[in-house]
Amino acid sequence: MSVAEDTVARNRALQIEWYGEPLGDRVRPLLDRLGLSQSGLAGVLGLSAPMLSQLMSGQRAKISNPAVLHRLLAVEDLVADPAFDALAAADVKERLEEIKGETAATTSGLRMAASERPGDRPPDEGARPSTPSSERPPEAEPARLVQALLREVASAAEIDAAADLIADRFPDLAEVLRVYGTGRTSEAEAHFARTVLGRLLGDRSVIP
Structure with a gap:
């Protein structure tokens, strides 16, 4: 295993310890459900697109800003809501804008x-x-x-x-x-x- 592969494996293990599962496994379903690109979701969470990509791929392990984790939980909550599928696209966009402005x-x-x-x-x-x-x-x-x-x-x-x-x-x-x-x-x-x-x-x- 190369140094880079070893780093990714270690970071994914840390993410499982800290967040229950690798961040890539938590974020990808959100992208699918929301119809967003990584860049679009990164904007909602308050991250740069490269930073989100690194977290999802395991190149980075930790979400260091509590506000970003707070927003990620809020997005997960939105998508998990049984009423989500009935929301109009404009309502989803409005809620994401709200989440974008939330702090920890x-x-x-x-x-x-x-x-x-x-x-x-x-x-x-x-x-x-x-x-x-x-x-x-x-x-x-x-x-x-x-x-x-x-x-x-x-x-x-x-x-x-x-x-x-x-x-x-x-x-x-x-x-x-x-x-x-x-x-x-x-x-x-x-x-x-x-x-x-x-x-x-x-x-x-x-x-x-």
């Missing part, structure tokens, strides 16, 4: 998700026009923030190892690590809706 979770975003209800938002935030992202279910943003946090502090392999260590004594906690640490965004949102929103709605006494 920030301290202010974490604070807002943790402490604010929709009615508490300042007027300029509450007055945003209705768009597909503003119609996301209430579990979407908190689930994404937990995902981003776990994936920032540990690799997929480390999260799986931690889950294995505690699975016998703390199975629910192990499930949280696996769902949010290595699962898909849609799985994290479903888990959040089931375990957090479901309990809140079931106990009206805790809702102001």
Whole structure:
């Protein structure tokens, strides 16, 4: 095996550890579903086309900018939505433009998700026009923030190892690590809706 081939194999192994599978395997289905070129998707993600190509081919291993990973998860979420096939091309284009302008979770975003209800938002935030992202279910943003946090502090392999260590004594906690640490965004949102929103709605006494 040449040095270049060895580098690609090592980088793909790291991508499996960090992202669950090689980035090429995650990105190619998005290109097919969206009908985009690599250059077009790179623009949405905030990468140069050569950089995206290098990540997909394994010449580079890591997405170093958290905002780029955030946008990739958002694009995957868009394509995985059961309603995606019914969207008009103009709606898909509008949603991709929205994703292009999104940033990774920030301290202010974490604070807002943790402490604010929709009615508490300042007027300029509450007055945003209705768009597909503003119609996301209430579990979407908190689930994404937990995902981003776990994936920032540990690799997929480390999260799986931690889950294995505690699975016998703390199975629910192990499930949280696996769902949010290595699962898909849609799985994290479903888990959040089931375990957090479901309990809140079931106990009206805790809702102001």
